[in-house]
Amino acid sequence: NAGVMQNPRHLVRRRGQEARLRCSPMKGHSHVYWYRQLPEEGLKFMVYLQKENIIDESGMPKERFSAEFPKEGPSILRIQQVVRGDSAAYFCASSPVRQTIPGELFFGEGSRLTVL
C-alpha cells in the first residue's frame, strides 16, 4: 500500500514562472491537506480538500495560490508568478475520513520549491 506520493520532490523556478505540485493520497483516502514549511519553521496549514471540493482554504494566500482535488487524479497546488518568498517545502497529507482518528494524517515526503 503506497503512501502519500508527492512530485516533484524538488522544483526550481525563476521568478514569474508557475509552479505545480502534485499529491496522490494514500489508497482509499479522500481527504487532502496542504502545508507549507518555511526554513526554520513548523508546518503551516494552507488548504483542506475533498474530492472536487475545497473545504477550508483559510491558510492560502489570497493571490497566486490555488488548489484542486479533481474526481480523478492527484491533488494539485498551483502557484502562479512565483516570487523568492515562495521558496519552501510543501507537504501534502491525507486521511481516510476526516474525523475517524483526529490527527491521523499521513504525510508525503514533501516538494521543495526553490525560486531563483
Added chain:
Amino acid sequence: AQTVTQSQPEMSVQEAETVTLSCTYDTSESNYYLFWYKQPPSRQMILVIRQEAYKQQNATENRFSVNFQKAAKSFSLKISDSQLGDTAMYFCAFMDSGGGADGLTFGKGTHLIIQP
C-alpha cells in the same frame, strides 16, 4: 486561534540518555488532541505519539512518553534510552476536537541531536 510554542530550538544529548522536549499551547477549547511528529533528514513527517485532552492518563509508545499537564497547557515529550536514529526535528501539534477547520497547528520545532 490556537498557538503552539516550542521554546527549545535545539537540544543535544548522548546516546542512551533520556531527553525531554517541551511544548506549551494556548487554546480556549476544552477538548482537543495533541501530537508529537518527528521529521528526520528525509523530511517525511512521522507521527510519534498522540494525546486526547479528555484522557488524564499520559500516552506512551515504547520509548516515547508524554507529560500532559492540561491546566498548565503543557505537553512535553520524553524519549528514554535515546538512539542515534532519534536525531530529527520534533514538532508539537494541536488539533481541536472538531477535527480542526485548519487541520493541525504546529510549533516551530526542536532539533534533537543524539551524539554517539
